[in-house]
Amino acid sequence: MKSLLRSSALLAIALLLQVAPSFAAGTSDKSSADEKAKAAYPLTTCVVSGDKLTEMGKPVEYVYKQAGQPDRLVMFCCKDCIKDFESDPAKYLKKIDEAAAAKAKDLPAAKH
Numbered sequence: 001m002k003s004l005l006r007s008s009a010l011l012a013i014a015l016l017l018q019v020a021p022s023f024a025a026g027t028s029d030k031s032s033a034d035e036k037a038k039a040a041y042p043l044t045t046c047v048v049s050g051d052k053l054t055e056m057g058k059p060v061e062y063v064y065k066q067a068g069q070p071d072r073l074v075m076f077c078c079k080d081c082i083k084d085f086e087s088d089p090a091k092y093l094k095k096i097d098e099a100a101a102a103k104a105k106d107l108p109a110a111k112h
Contacts (some may be wrong), residue, residue, distance in 0.1 A: 037073040042099035046077035047092045048084045053077055064089060072096075 038061070045052055046059075053059040053075055060076040062085070072093065076082060085092050 034073075038075075040100075041073060041075055042096060042103045043075065046081055047074060047095050048081035049077055051077040064093070 043053070056078045060079050060082070062074045062076060062082055064072040064074050064085075066072075066089075074085060074092070074096065076085070
């Protein structure tokens with residue numbers, strides 16, 4: 001019985017050691033993706049209220065998830081704006097998309 005428990009414990013430790021490095025690498029990739037999303041965010045104002053994102057302190061970062069679609073970063077001036085966003089996300093996502101398109105249009109064309 002002791003050898004079975006000892007074998008099980010060793011197996012569990014071996015599995016954790018194999019998973020831990022890949023988990024840590026995934027966290028790093030995720031945080032760099034988060035930073036890129038923040039840097040590319042096209043608005044300096046809250047998509048709901050129109051207030052500056054820093055007007056009420058640090059902006060609230062919200063990840064909008066929709067089945068079959070990539071996750072979207074949405075930034076608000078405060079947490080109270082999340083409820084309004086959730087009542088009609090398509091309306092507010094359209095504003096973000098329009099701002100992103102306008103920002104892309106203003107950037108110089110990439111050289112190939």
